[in-house]
Amino acid sequence: MKPKIANSQSVNSTVGGAKRPPRISIGHCLGVLPFFVFSGLFLIGPTLILAYRSLEGAEGGLTLNNYRQLVNDTVMSAYAISIKVSLTTAILGGLIGFLIAWVVSMGGLPPRFRLITTTFSGVAANFAGVPLASAYVFTLGRVGLVTALFKFLGVDLYKSGFSLYSFLGLTLVYLYFQIPLMVLTILPALDGLKREWREAAENLGATPIQYWSQVALPVLTPSILGTMILLFGNSFGAHATAYALTGGLFNLATLLIGQQISGDVLHNPGLGYAVAMGMVIIMAFSIFIYSILQRRSERWLK
Amino acid sequence: MTTTSVKSPATRKRLVSGLIFLVISLYFLIPLGATFYWSLRGEKDVLGFEAYRKLFADTNFLPAFSESIINAVATIFLSLLIVVPTAYWVTLRLPKLRPIVEFITLLPFVIPAIVLVFGIIRLYSRPPLLLTATYDSSRVLLICVYVALSFPYMFRSVDNGLRAIDVRTLTEAAQSLGANWGTILFKVIFPNLRVALLSGALLTFAIVIGELTIALYMAQHTLGPYMANLTRSKVYEPSAMAIVAFAITWAAMGIIDFVARGSSKRMVDTE
Numbered sequence A: 001m002k003p004k005i006a007n008s009q010s011v012n013s014t015v016g017g018a019k020r021p022p023r024i025s026i027g028h029c030l031g032v033l034p035f036f037v038f039s040g041l042f043l044i045g046p047t048l049i050l051a052y053r054s055l056e057g058a059e060g061g062l063t064l065n066n067y068r069q070l071v072n073d074t075v076m077s078a079y080a081i082s083i084k085v086s087l088t089t090a091i092l093g094g095l096i097g098f099l100i101a102w103v104v105s106m107g108g109l110p111p112r113f114r115l116i117t118t119t120f121s122g123v124a125a126n127f128a129g130v131p132l133a134s135a136y137v138f139t140l141g142r143v144g145l146v147t148a149l150f151k152f153l154g155v156d157l158y159k160s161g162f163s164l165y166s167f168l169g170l171t172l173v174y175l176y177f178q179i180p181l182m183v184l185t186i187l188p189a190l191d192g193l194k195r196e197w198r199e200a201a202e203n204l205g206a207t208p209i210q211y212w213s214q215v216a217l218p219v220l221t222p223s224i225l226g227t228m229i230l231l232f233g234n235s236f237g238a239h240a241t242a243y244a245l246t247g248g249l250f251n252l253a254t255l256l257i258g259q260q261i262s263g264d265v266l267h268n269p270g271l272g273y274a275v276a277m278g279m280v281i282i283m284a285f286s287i288f289i290y291s292i293l294q295r296r297s298e299r300w301l302k
Numbered sequence B: 001m002t003t004t005s006v007k008s009p010a011t012r013k014r015l016v017s018g019l020i021f022l023v024i025s026l027y028f029l030i031p032l033g034a035t036f037y038w039s040l041r042g043e044k045d046v047l048g049f050e051a052y053r054k055l056f057a058d059t060n061f062l063p064a065f066s067e068s069i070i071n072a073v074a075t076i077f078l079s080l081l082i083v084v085p086t087a088y089w090v091t092l093r094l095p096k097l098r099p100i101v102e103f104i105t106l107l108p109f110v111i112p113a114i115v116l117v118f119g120i121i122r123l124y125s126r127p128p129l130l131l132t133a134t135y136d137s138s139r140v141l142l143i144c145v146y147v148a149l150s151f152p153y154m155f156r157s158v159d160n161g162l163r164a165i166d167v168r169t170l171t172e173a174a175q176s177l178g179a180n181w182g183t184i185l186f187k188v189i190f191p192n193l194r195v196a197l198l199s200g201a202l203l204t205f206a207i208v209i210g211e212l213t214i215a216l217y218m219a220q221h222t223l224g225p226y227m228a229n230l231t232r233s234k235v236y237e238p239s240a241m242a243i244v245a246f247a248i249t250w251a252a253m254g255i256i257d258f259v260a261r262g263s264s265k266r267m268v269d270t271e
Helices: A002-018 A031-054 A075-108 A111-125 A132-142 A147-152 A167-191 A195-204 A208-236 A240-246 A253-261 A269-301 B011-039 B051-057 B061-092 B094-108 B111-123 B135-164 B167-174 B183-192 B194-207 B213-217 B223-232 B237-270
Strands: none
Touching: A002 A269, A002 B167, A002 B213, A031 A269, A031 B061, A031 B094, A031 B111, A075 A111, A075 A167, A075 A208, A075 A253, A075 B011, A111 B011, A111 B237, A132 A147, A132 A167, A132 A240, A132 B011, A132 B223, A132 B237, A147 B111, A167 A208, A167 A240, A167 B011, A195 A208, A195 B237, A208 A269, A240 A253, A240 B223, A253 A269, A253 B111, A253 B213, A269 B111, B011 B051, B011 B237, B051 B061, B051 B237, B061 B094, B061 B135, B061 B167, B061 B183, B061 B194, B061 B223, B094 B135, B094 B194, B111 B135, B111 B213, B135 B194, B135 B213, B167 B183, B183 B194, B194 B237, B213 B223, B223 B237
C-alpha cells in the first residue's frame, strides 16, 4: 500500500514540475520516473511501513504506546551505548581527522603526503564491515599481534581489563573509518581558507595563535561541527562492523534491531518498529543539523 | 622560542607535522600489518600463502564471491540507467525537481541499513508484494535495494560530471543535427561523462561487494555473510579474506583517483 502512495505523489510532482518549461512532453518525464519509483519502492516505502506499524496498537488503531515503551532498560541502554560510541568516535575522529588534514595541507610536508592520505582515506572510509572487524581481531583480539607484543613486554591487556569486544574496543575499531571520513570532508574546507586572510592578519600583527583562534577557526567551525555530526550518524547507523566483531550480541541499537528481526527478542513487535523509527528520527535530526551547518560554512568557504 | 632553537620555525613545523603523521599512520598501518602477518601463517612454522590457497579452495568462497560480483555489476548498470537520465533531466529540463531529488539522495544516510532491511522484509514478505518467496526473487529484491542505496554516490558523481561539461550546448548541437533523445543520451552524454560514471560505478562496487547487513537478513549467500561466517569457523582464512577485501577496495579507489587525475590533466592540457 504505502509505496504506491509514495509513487503517485512523486508522479504528480513530476508532471507538476514538467508543466512550466515550454517544450516538454510526458516522454521527458519518463526520464525521471524510474528514479522516483525505485526510491519509493525501496527506500521510502519500507520506512513508511515501519513508521505505520510503530504507531499501530496491539488491537489495531493508532497509538503512541510503542514509543512510550521505549523507556525500558534494554532499549534505553542500547540507545545509550550507541550514542556514547557515536559521540566519542565523532569527537575523537573529528579532532584526529582535522589534525591530519591540517598536517598534510599546511604542515609543510611534501605534497606526496597529501596524495597518499586522500587515497588511503578513500579506502579506509569504505573498509568498514567484516574485514575491518577481522583485522582488529588479528591485532587486538585475545591472540592478536599487538596483544602478543604487549604480553611479551610484560603487560597482559586482557587481564588488565581491556577487551576488543567492549566500548573501548568498538571505539578503536570505529575510528578506523571515522578519521578518514573526517579527513575527506574537512580537507576541502581547509583549502577554502584564503591566503589573503592570513596575510591580512599577519600584516595587522596577529600571531599564528591569534590568526587561528580569531580568523581560521571561526570560519571553519560550522564545517568541523557539521562533519562531526555526520560522523555521529555514520557510527550510530553502523551495523556490519559491530555485528562481525561481537557476533551481534553486544547491546547496541543496530544490533538490537538485528536481534529483533531474527526473532522477536523484545517480545513485542510494535516496540521493535518503534526502536527502528527512533533510530531514523535521530539520524534525520543529525543530517538536518549537518545540512544547515554545511550551508553556513559554504557562505565563507566558496 | 626561536632563540633557544637552532632550527628555523619552518623546519620545526615540518618536524612536528612529520611526527604527527607518523603516529597516526601507525594506527592505520598496524592492523593491516598484523592481519597480513597472520595471513602468512597458514602453515605451521613457515611463512607462506597457505591461508590464501585454502581460502580460494573453499567450496563456498568462489560462488559467494562471483554472486557478489554479479550483484554489484547488475546494481551498477541499473543505477546508471536510472541516475544518468534523472541527473540529466534535472539539470536541463526540470530544475524544479532538483531539491526533491537531492532530498531523496540523502535518505540512504538517514535510514540505517539495518532499519531499511527491517522495512524491506516487512513490506515484501507477504502478498500483495511477496518478493521474498524464493532465493532468486529475494536476490532481485536485494539488487533493487542496492540500486536505491547507490543513488547518493551515483547522483553526486554524475551531477559533478554534468556540471563540468556544457550539457545544454552539447544537447542543442546534437538536436540541431537531428539526433533523438536516445542518441543524445547514449552517444553524446554518456561518453562525455565517462570519468564521472566510472567513479560512481567503482564506489558503488566497493560498497556492494562486501555488504553484510542487508544480505544477511535477506538470507543471501553473498560475500558479506560468507565473510562473517568465516570469522567464526576458521582461524587463518579470515586474515587472508580481510587482505583480499582490502585489496579490492584499494583497487576500486585507486582507479577512481587515477582516472580523475588523468582527466583533470587532460583538461588542463587542452586548455
